[in-house]
Amino acid sequence: MSLVLLGILNSQAAAAGAAGAYDLLETQVLTSNSASVTFTGLGSYTDYKHLQIRAVAQANTSGTNILNLNVNLNSDTGFNYAVHRIYGGSSTVQSAANTSRDSLIVWRACTRNADGYAPSVTDILDFSNTNKYTTIRGIAGGYASSEKTVALSSGVWMNTSAVTSISFTNNGAVDLTAGSRFSLYGIKGA
């Protein structure tokens, strides 16, 4: 059985006894509303193979559905991303893809300000490898008056540059609210 997400998390669990295999690098907890959250200087994290972002996010807007987190790498806002997602919560499982986008997406990872904070866990794989495009994948879920969703997302940045910055916004183009939290972790490789 091939369950990538479960696999990597179980691998992390199995490796938990090895000191420093999974390290907290930075945390940003918003104390006031902000249009974006950005981690910079990632080029200094040369000890790590992969990155993980664990977040709870809320958008400063009202509405009946759940928003997405948009993710831009190295401030690239060109149409250099492809994204995919599968999600459920209604009576059917749905999926979709975009082959040319101006950001990556963590689907349904940002609730609105009456709906609590949406949790998400996103992996950025081989983030500093300059021989391949960078891929991400994430799990998220949220609750709104007209929508309850769990989603698995993945995407690729079609660029071989090492990732040096990650920026999060939401597709509502509104502020992330105070209390939203983004923690960045490094995972070591062989």
Added chain:
Amino acid sequence: MATPTYDLIDSVTLSATATSVSFTGIGSDHRDLVLVAQHSASSQSYLSIRFNDDSGNNYPIAWMAGVSTLATSNSSDSYDRLLFTQSYTNTQDNQWVMQILDYAQTDKHKGVLIRQNEQASGYEHTSATASRWESTNALTKIQIWPNYTLGSGNFTIGSTFYLYGIAG
């Protein structure tokens, strides 16, 4: 400054069957919790989880699953427990990883994400679940039952549960 984390808080390996498994006295030393479980049970049912003994209708759920060739999903606004599919028989393992974010924050409800898979013959499936514990209390206890009717079934010998804490 990097902080090593993903710390083992507690673990349970059953040496006898048990109607439930609990982690109690969970401190607020970390930002997130991860519960990694592999188990089987005496009968097929839904796995039930409660936090802090809360039996109120405070657990909305959304889930999706692929069962053989069928993809299915649904949601509920208010269960009295966190509920998802679980083990079939004592020879067919169920594995899942549950993430609980901001578990000790007293200004937020607690977001929960689960990835699960199972090798039950004829019911092989993989699933994802999102839930939220609608409480602003710090989470201090997790109790897991193998059945929808609490206390009516057992986790089998050898079932394992590992609870980790992640700084944030």
